[in-house]
Amino acid sequence: MNKDSATSNHLFDASTLPFSQACKNNKQPILEVLQKELKDSLHVLEIGSGTGQHSVYFAPRLTHLTWQTSDVLAHHAIINAWHTAYPAPNLYAPMAFDLAVDSLPMSLASNQPYDVVFTANTLHIISWSLVQKLFELVGNALPINGKLIIYGPFNENGDYTSVGNQQFDISLQQRDPKSGIRHLEDIIALANTHMLKLSDKYAMPANNQLLVFQKIR
Numbered sequence: 001m002n003k004d005s006a007t008s009n010h011l012f013d014a015s016t017l018p019f020s021q022a023c024k025n026n027k028q029p030i031l032e033v034l035q036k037e038l039k040d041s042l043h044v045l046e047i048g049s050g051t052g053q054h055s056v057y058f059a060p061r062l063t064h065l066t067w068q069t070s071d072v073l074a075h076h077a078i079i080n081a082w083h084t085a086y087p088a089p090n091l092y093a094p095m096a097f098d099l100a101v102d103s104l105p106m107s108l109a110s111n112q113p114y115d116v117v118f119t120a121n122t123l124h125i126i127s128w129s130l131v132q133k134l135f136e137l138v139g140n141a142l143p144i145n146g147k148l149i150i151y152g153p154f155n156e157n158g159d160y161t162s163v164g165n166q167q168f169d170i171s172l173q174q175r176d177p178k179s180g181i182r183h184l185e186d187i188i189a190l191a192n193t194h195m196l197k198l199s200d201k202y203a204m205p206a207n208n209q210l211l212v213f214q215k216i217r
Contacts, residue, residue: 124182
């Protein structure tokens with residue numbers, strides 16, 4: 001956990017840190033939804049923290065909860081760099097987590113299951129088999145009424161929601177045929193098999209969506 005309040009942000013030049021423009025663009029719209037959806041939550045596990053930009057923006061603005069980052073080890077140096085530049089007392093250093101081999105951990109803060117799992121821009125990057133694994137793990141680990149919150153682009157009614165998403169999907173599959181924008185209907189059906197019910201859906205910038213699933217039993 002980053003507790004070193006003596007670390008001065010001015011010692012770090014954020015322009016030198018690995019940077020995601022998408023994170024910068026969507027952080028405030030996502031935060032506005034999280035402030036509503038997580039007002040009664042305590043412990044968040046972020047899967048696929050990437051650069052760590054989301055975590056350093058959300059944690060100090062959601063001070064009533066703990067924010068645990070996680071990713072494969074290759075991304076930890078980047079996440080730690082952002083955490084060092086922008087520390088927060090409720091922000092936890094990245095945990096090693098690989099969907100292919102790991103189970104969801106318990107909360108370091110409470111030694112209980114996380115009551116929220118958050119992931120952004122991951123479902124279209126990983127393979128469908130790993131998407132299935134994600135929902136299986138979350139469905140098994142979340143307590144009743146716990147939430148799974150997912151941000152990213154989704155197809156609807158069997159088609160793209162924009163030309164931009166279609167072009168993005170083509171580029172994804174050219175890079176990795178196992179990746180690609182997922183169909184919302186498939187995601188909802190998959191969630192239902194793991195006792196996760198879609199409780200809300202928010203339209204987001206650049207033809208993205210934020211989906212909120214709740215564990216029903």
